Each structure stands twice: as structure tokens, then as C-alpha cells.
Amino acid sequence: MLFAEAAGPHYFVNLTLVLIMLINLALLGSSRLSVCVRLSAAQGILLSVLPLEMPEHDFWSVFVVAAIILLLKGFVFPALLVRTLRTAQVRDEVVPIVSYAASLVVGVAVLCLGFWISSRLTLPHPATSPLVLPLALSTTLVGLFLIVSRKTALMQVIGYLVLENGIYIFGLSLVQDEPFLVEMGILLDIFVAVFVMGIAIFHINREFDHIDVGQLTSLKD
């Protein structure tokens, strides 16, 4: 019943955050690269809505950030990834090291961990909703887990994106007025990163006929 208080004023923030978490779980459970790309796009779109829903942020100052995030994470990055997927002509498979079911369990465990850690942290400003901080932490950890537990190089890129999404949510909760320039700098970094990784995957595939990063160990001497 106490949840009612949390749900009331920040209903849409909470809804968005839960959807983001569900996308995390879906990413952990999906076996298709193309589905994962779409999921990460959806997460990007949700992410762009998030600051607009938070009353403490000045609407117009975050509007620009939101628009750029929507454009980049919702459309440009996914398009880049889809293009890489198509040009590299790899099989549409995630190739997990940790099984999907176990990954889902990890997802829930990571969420619990997020709640536990955030119950221990004290922030300078209380977060908008009690869900922001746990979700930020767990999204970051899910991204990290995706990077280490999937073999296909494209999943590393997606994991990296998810990780960055988590950091972004964390920033939203931490900084009352999001420094515009910092966020822009980060976005530029990711943009370059995704671009470079896309090209790298394309070249790895052309050289080796696969994008299994596990096989890269054969490059050492």
C-alpha cells in the first residue's frame, strides 16, 4: 500500500523505468541479434522521455537533450547496427556464454542488488522516484553482464549502449540540473564508439568470416 505514495506523483517515471527494466530482461532473454537491436532502440526512446517526466528538471533545457537522445539512441544507432548486421551478413544469433534462463536470473538478482545498494546510498538530492537509483545501477550492471556473457561482437556494442543508458539514468537522479555540455560530450563519445565498432565488426567479419569475439584469442602470436 505504501507503494501507492510512490506510484502517485511519479506514475509515468515509474512506468518508464519499469519498461526499461523489462527491456533489460528481454535483452537478457533474446536469442536474435535483430531483436536485441530493436529492444535497445526502444530503450533509447524510453530514455529520452524520462527527463521530460521529471518535474524538477526545467522542461526546455532538457528538451534539447531529450530530442538528441531520441534521435541518436532511438534511430541513428539502431540504424547503424542494423546496417552492420546486414552488410556483415552474419547469422542472426546472440551466442550466449551464460544460458538465457540463467541470464534472466542474473537480471533479477542484479535488480535486487541495485535496490540493496541504493538503500545504503545517501544522495545529496533525494531522487525523483525510489525506483530511479536502483534501476540506474541495475541497468548499468545488465549492460556489463551483456558485454561479458555474449560472444557476438554486436552484442558487445548493445551491452555498451545499455551500460551507458544506466549511467545516463544515474546522472538524471544525481544532478538536479543536468549539465548540458557533459551529456553532449558523452553522447558524442558513444556516437564515435558505435561508429568505430560498427566498422570494426564489418572488418572482423570480412577477415575471419565470423564475429565471435571468443575467437579473437587466436590473434595472439
Add this chain to the structure above:
Amino acid sequence: MHWLLAALGIQIAGGLVALVAGRSARLATLAGAVSSVVGCGMGLAGLAAIYWGDSASTFHVAWNVPFGSLSLDVDPLSAFFSLPVLVLSPLAAIYASGYLVPFRDRKSLGGLWFSYNLLTAGMLTVTLARNGVLFLVAWEVMSLAAFFLITFDDERQEVRDAGRTFLIATHLSTAALLVMFVLLGNNSASLDFVDFAAGPGAAPASLVFLLAVLGFGTKAGLMPLGAWLPEAYPAAPSFVSAVMSGAMSKLGIYGLLRIVLVVSDIQPWWGWLLVALGAISAVLGILAALAQNDLKRLLAYSSIENLGIITMGVGLAVVGFATDSFTLATLGFAGALFHILNHAMIKGLLFLGAGAIAQSAGTRQLDLLGGLLKRMPWTGAAFVIGAVAIAGLPPLNAFASEFLMYSASLGSEGLLGPSPTSIVALAVIGSLALAGGLAAFCFAKAIGIALLGEPRTPQASDAREPAGLMILPLILLAAGCAAFALFSPLVVNKLMPVVAQLTHQSAEATAILAAGALGSLAWVAQMSCGLVVIIGGLAVARKLLLAGREVTTSGTWGCGYARPTPRIQYTASSFTQPAVEFFGVLVRSRRQLKAPTGLFPRWGSLSTANTDMSKDLIYRPMFDSIGLALSKLRWLQHGRIHLYILYVGCTILALVIWYASVELAPDNARRVEAISQTTPDL
């Protein structure tokens, strides 16, 4: 009390007679079994006398051993834990008199019966003892008797190995308990339980508790401490496995509860630790059981699961007690205690049944059995009842006790209450649910592969019903399972004095705290009766429908396959393959597949082996490293007798010097004096 002392005396005397009469198997069996039945009957009579208030409940005599006294007492907790001992032992003894017939010619049965009666007497004394030294002596007698029983069939290598593992584990347990009692008695003049008191010089309660978990948890077989258990239960004769699983492993829980009663300053995290250990044991235990193809090993792992469930209940209760949530404490203890009784009956039944099956069909390997329900109708039916009960399904008894545990964890002081207790409760709910589903899987396999279908081997198809002496205990236990389910509210009501003792509440307060859950339990019992009635009604309806119509028999529909053989049936391994695959990391099942190759393949083979996780990951590395470290001391071993005598002499000399120096120290001298004043025998 005199009845109980007489019960102990008769057991031991009967054992001695059996030992002396060892040459004549018939006489030894008669002496052993009769003394067990009479002794346990007198023990039950003694409990009844104390219950009705006709007899003194305490017994205290000085004992010529440092810190020791022959101090016995029957309180509700002791009485409760002696019940499984006193009921299961005679039933198993009756069973044994039939079971041991094939061993008559090749084994001397005197020692076996002596050990068996000593085991019962030891277990009974453990529940009654109120002195640390007496407790440890009884504990050790019980463990050694169990060791000799496990190694009864010592021609087989695996039995000898199991005996050795058991001996090591049980002595680790005793070592922990020894330290624990020394710490407890640190502040008092004797090791009598009543003298244990907190005070400035007392050892930290948490350390005592951890040692208790180590010592008693090992005996109870909690993961990862109980690696000996899946070795020892299958190796022992089946009636011994039944007593060990049904009664002896419960004494681990008894010890924990006794320590919780004795020490003050109970912390919530003790309960969290117990819940965690219990949840791990429950889930990993049943997963390991699922992967087993040996019927008795499967039952052994299922014991680990159930001890885990019991420990979760105790853990919940301890959390409740430490946080003043007395409904949680009451229901947690009630659920755990009821499950102890239920598991004692069910697992007794299943081990006895498994023994009958193994003896009749000549093997315990599930993949070599099949179709036994037709050949052994009584044993089979009792086994089916036991298996459905242990899977925690209504309308049988284990469901009632699990329901109590669910009630505890769902209630207003559990899941619906404040965290962190609500999170602990949630862990209990999740583990119970997962373990329940997997237990159903596991016992569907046990029944389905061993008892149903067609026999897979000639031995299995030649199996016959065992002697009446072996069937009688099975039927009694199966009837007990049904009765405890249908009258569960009554039984739980009778447990309330024990619960009240554990929660330090009055009887009235306990009754009020438990009223809600008991009301629900009454509903469950009524629904169980309703289920029986509906089943009867539907059966009659079918009989009426089929009356006068054509009812024929034919072969099983083979989906068009013309020449079915028993070998095409699903096997134990194939039945559980999805789960073993899915929970791969946790089950540690290794498979070796030689796939058939080529266009005209000749043969292929698949074998699976299941290794014990706690043994592989904890015990073996530990002992290997200890062995490596100690191998550096090998130069001490010469094999020359005079050197050994020198060692002994040096040790004695060192002890004398140490004692002298201790006595010279002023404050210790006073202490030794004080002790020798209070115990005049010293």
C-alpha cells in the same frame, strides 16, 4: 522416568544378549528385535506417564567424570524428539527381522543387533541428556553405533568408503560440539545445561551458535556440510537408513533448538543464516536427488532437501523470535516440528520400501527395475503413498506441514510485514515452491521408473512381495501418513507445548498466536477429506458407467510401432534429462556420449555420472590440502615401537609441566579450587 531408564536398560541388555548369541542368527535377531520393541514400548509408556503427570520428569545422579553428571530430563522438546526414535526404531527392527534373513548364513548378526540397540539407546539419551559430557558421550555412542551399522556389508568397497567418510564427518561434528560445550561451560562450574549462564566471562553467543550450526548441521546433513550423507545412507542396510534418516538426522535439529533455548541474546542474522542454509539444502538437495539413478541415493538427497525445509522453518522462527514477531516464531517452529514428524514417517516408509524393492529385485538401480507395483502390490502401494506424500502434495501429511510454513512466511509478520524479514519470508516461499515442483518431478521418476511400466530386467520381473514382517511396518507408516494429514490440526495442537517452550510463551498465548493458521489448516484437512470423498464418488461413477459395457485389455498403444520391448521405455536418465540439462551447473552431472556413426551404425552408448557438489568443491580440496600439509610431518612415522612410546612419554611430560604452570598461576589456581569444591568426585 523409571520407565525411560528401564527402556534404555532393556535395549542395552537385549543388545548384549544378541552379541553373546551372535553365532545363532535366529537367537540374535529374536533378542535384538524383541528388546527393541519392548524397550521402545516402555519408553513410550514412560513419556505417556510423564505427559499425564504420573511420573517424575528429571533424574540426576553425580558421575565420576570431570564436569559430568548423569543428568536426564524430559521436557516437551526432549519428548518430541524422542518420539521418532521410539516409534521408528521398533518398526525398523520388526522389518529387519525379515530383511536380515538372506544375511544369516554369511554374516554374524550379533554385532549388528548390538549396534542397532546401542544406536537407539544413544539417540534416546541424546534427547534426554542435560549435561554436556553425557550429551557428548551419548552423541559419540550414537555415531559409532551408526558407523558399525553402515559398514555392516563391509565386503563392498563403496560401503567401506562410505563408512570412512561418515566417521570423518561425524568426528568433525563432535569436535565442533566439544568446543561449543567448553565455551558454554566457560562461565559455570559444571557442564550441566541448567548452569550455562551468560555473564562477563561468557563466550560470545554468536560463536556458540556458529559452532552449533557446524556440529549439528553436519549431523543433519545440511549442504554444504553433509557430504557424508549421500554416501552413508545407501551403504547402510535399509532399516538402518530409515532410522538414520527418520530419527538420527533430526537430532541435529534437536541440538540446534536446544542451543537456541540455552543461549540468550539471539540475533536475527542467526535466522537468516539458517534460512539460507536451509534454502540451499532444499533446492540443491532435490536437484541432486533428481539426477540420481540409485533409488537409495535419491532418497538420501531427498532427506537433505527435507532437512533443508525444516531448517528454513527453524530459521524463520528464529528471525521471528529475535525480532519479537511471535506469530512468525510460533508458526515457524510449529511448521518445522510438524515436518520433522512427517518426514520421519515418510522417509522411514520410503527407505524401508526401497530396501524391500532392492532385496526383491536384486538392485537399487532404477534403470534395471520397472513394473514392480504388479509384482509387489503392498510394498508398491505403500511406496506410492510415501512418494506422493514426500512430494508435498495434498491430501497427505507433508503438505500440511509445508502449508504451515507457507502460512508463517506469508503472514502479517512474514511477507506482508516490514523488511528485511519480509525478504527472508519471500526467500522461503520461493525455495519451497521450487523445491516442491522439483520434488514432484523427482518422485514421479522414482515411482514411474521403478514401480510402473514393464520390468526392464529378468530380475525385476521375478521380484516378489517380501515377508509379512517387512510389509507390516510399511503399511503402518503409510496409514500414519494418511492419519496425520486428515487430523493435522489435532496433531499440531499437541505440538503446541513444544512450541511454547521454544518461544518462551505461555500455552494460552501460543494458542492465540497460532489460531489463524490452525483455522486454515483445519480447512486444508477438510478439503483433504473432501478430496478423498470426491475420488470415491468419481470411482463409483465410473464403475456404474462401465457396468454392462465392454471393458477389454490389450497392449499399450505404441503409436504404430509393431514390436515394442521393455527396453524402449523411458529411463530414469531420459526422464530427468530436461531438468539436468537446464540446471546443469547446479547438478554437476557428467555425461559421456558415444554417438552411433556411419550409415549402418553398430552401437552407441551414453552414460551419466552424478558427483556430489559439496564433496567435490569443499570436502575433497580441504582434505587434499590438509593431507598435503600434514605429509610434511611424515618423518615422525618410523614404525618403531620404542619411538612411539617416546612420543607418548613426551606428551605426558609436557602435559604435566603445563598443568603445573597453570596451577602456579594465581587466578587459575583459585578457579581449579572452585571447581573441585563443587564437584567432590574430582
Add this chain to the structure above:
Amino acid sequence: MHGEGSIPLVLTLVLAPFFLGVINRTKAIVGGRTGQPLLQVYFDLFKLLGKGAVYSRTTTWVFRAGPIVGLAAVLLVATLVPFGPFRALVSFDGDLILLAYLLGLGRMSTVLAALDTGSPFEGMGASREVMFSALAEPALLLGLAALARATHVLSLTEMHRLLDASGWANEGLAISLVAVALVVVFLAENSRIPVDDPNTHLELTMVHEVMVLDHGGPDFAYILYGAALKLWILGSLVTGLVVPAGTTVAVVELGVALASMLGLAILVGLIESSMARLRMIRVPQLLVGAVALSSLALVLEFGGL
């Protein structure tokens, strides 16, 4: 016991086969066929009850007890579930546990009966059934526990009463997660697509259907009726959760409840027409997903504090 409690029971007993008929008709229409009559399941039941029986020589009393125990367990479950404005016949704190375990008993009896025939195909189906349900059980119980935590009551009837529109407004996120988890459990427990295909024709790929291959006559009627009841009961749990009864007018509420059951049947029909079953090894993953959703709901409830 409550007098009005007999209404949900009677509704379940009478309407359950119709629910199955609606699903079949939906699938037929989507597939461009006329399909069987809506009342076909009743006709089937009637026909089967009038037949004799053939038993395999391999089987024992376990095989004959299977359908009886299975149906008896589901009948008992039917007394625990409320419907629309009416409370259940039997309701007490913790009845949700009894519900889950009675379903378990019904499953166990079917599985044992299947193994009793000694047929490899039935063993295969039995193995899959217990595997899937071992994972569905935690999803169901954790989901119900999440609802208990949201409503602070422990009986299905009380929960159903409290899960009205205001309950949704307060706990909407958690409840909707539980609803999705329960839909997965509903599909898995009733052997529907995407877990199992009730219309498949290849024994190798069957789960539930293959287990009952050897049953015939009244026994099969019991099984068929039991399956229909189970479908209705779990369905009404889901609809009772998703469609909050906000009015105080009993007739309207009953109408809403019946309409939502009809909607669910059509939805199931549409799902079955539009998607293929999952590969066997993907099913446990779906069920773990349901467990994850239930736990997520619980985590949200705890975290909201």
C-alpha cells in the same frame, strides 16, 4: 462456506467446456474454416461417457486412478476460485497455496498414469510436463505472493475483492507484471501454444496430449473435462485480475466477468492462430521469464517502500 459461493462453482462446471469451444471456433474462423459447433466439447464428453474402455495389460491401479484423482483435484480447486461478484465456496487465509498444490496433485496423477503404460512416448510427455510445471509453480506462487503483498490479504476471494480499480491505480505496475506472468502460467499449465500445441499430430512433439494416449471412454471424459475446468479456472484467475470489477451492481459485474472470459478465449484462439509453438528448449526460458516478472513485481513492491 457461503451460499453465493456455489454460483462460481456451478458456472465453472457448466461453462468450462464452452470456453474450450470458443477457443476452437476462433481458431477455425481465423483459419478460414467453419469449425466445429460451439458445444462440440459437451458432445464429445457425452459420447465418451457412453463408451466402454480398453486398458493396457501393462497398467495397474495407478493408471485407473489417474483420471479420477486428476479430475477430483481440479473439482476441488474450482471451489476455491471466486468469479465476478461472487465469492468462492471455500476461502481461507492461504487458500492460494492449496490451489497451487492441488493443481500439482492433478498433474502428478496424470504423469504417473502416463508412466504406468510403459510407452516411451508417454514417458516423454510426462517428463516434459513435470519439467515445465516445476518452473511454472514458482511463477504462480510468487505471482500470487506479489498480489498478496499488494492487497495485504491471503485468500483468493479477498484478493479478488480488493483488486478493484483503486487497487490498479495504486499498484498498477506490479499487478500488470503479475498479470503477464499469470498468463504465461495459464498457457503453460493448460498446454496451450506457445508451450504445447493441443492440435499437434506428431507424438514426438506433444506434451499433454501424448500422456493421455492410452485413456479411453469415461476415463478420457474425466481427463477432457478436467482439462476444460483447469483452463476455465486459471483463466478466471487471470481475468479476475486484469479486469477490475468496479461496480457494485452484481449483474453488471457478472456480465463484465463473463465477457472478459469470452475475450480471453478469443485471445487464446488468436494467439494459437498467429504463432507457432516454441522449441522445447525455449519453453523453460519462457517460464523463467514468468518467474522473473513475478519477482520483479515483488521487488517493485518492496522497493516502493
